[in-house]
Amino acid sequence: MAHRKKSKEAALCCEQTIRVRFSEVDSMQVVWHGEYMRYFEDGREEFGRRYRGLGYDDIARSGFLAPVVDATLQFKRPLRMNDEAVIETRYIDSEAAKICFEYTIRRSSDGEISATGTTMQVFVDQNYELCLLQPEFFSEWRNRWIK
Numbered sequence: 001m002a003h004r005k006k007s008k009e010a011a012l013c014c015e016q017t018i019r020v021r022f023s024e025v026d027s028m029q030v031v032w033h034g035e036y037m038r039y040f041e042d043g044r045e046e047f048g049r050r051y052r053g054l055g056y057d058d059i060a061r062s063g064f065l066a067p068v069v070d071a072t073l074q075f076k077r078p079l080r081m082n083d084e085a086v087i088e089t090r091y092i093d094s095e096a097a098k099i100c101f102e103y104t105i106r107r108s109s110d111g112e113i114s115a116t117g118t119t120m121q122v123f124v125d126q127n128y129e130l131c132l133l134q135p136e137f138f139s140e141w142r143n144r145w146i147k
Helices: 035-050 056-061 136-145
Strands: 012-019 068-075 084-092 098-107 113-122
Touching: 012 035, 035 056, 035 068, 035 084, 035 098, 035 113
Parallel strands: none
Antiparallel strands: 012 084, 068 113, 084 098, 098 113
């Protein structure tokens, strides 16, 4: 059995509340599995609004893109239509030229964990070339929010 690596402590965290919509449930009346990745995206967007300078538009204005290159998702308990849930998005700091997040989605009514997961994004320039060093704007963002 594979052992999961213990995660680092989150450097920054934000929460966002959502309500499950009809279009997000499947024929079993539970949230379709692919929607959880969309919820992770919602968490990243909220994180970028809260911690200015790391939103997708900020990254693009700096001349870079940050595609997701790795993602994990573990299902725990289903969400159903009209459930309210909290997406907790945790930024895990790294000296590398990447952005790592961990997520926990909890049902608001009872605090039950619905799903957990991670994403890793890397920086590419406008020619889609991988950046091996942190872009300057990202180093500045880290200095402002982390250190």
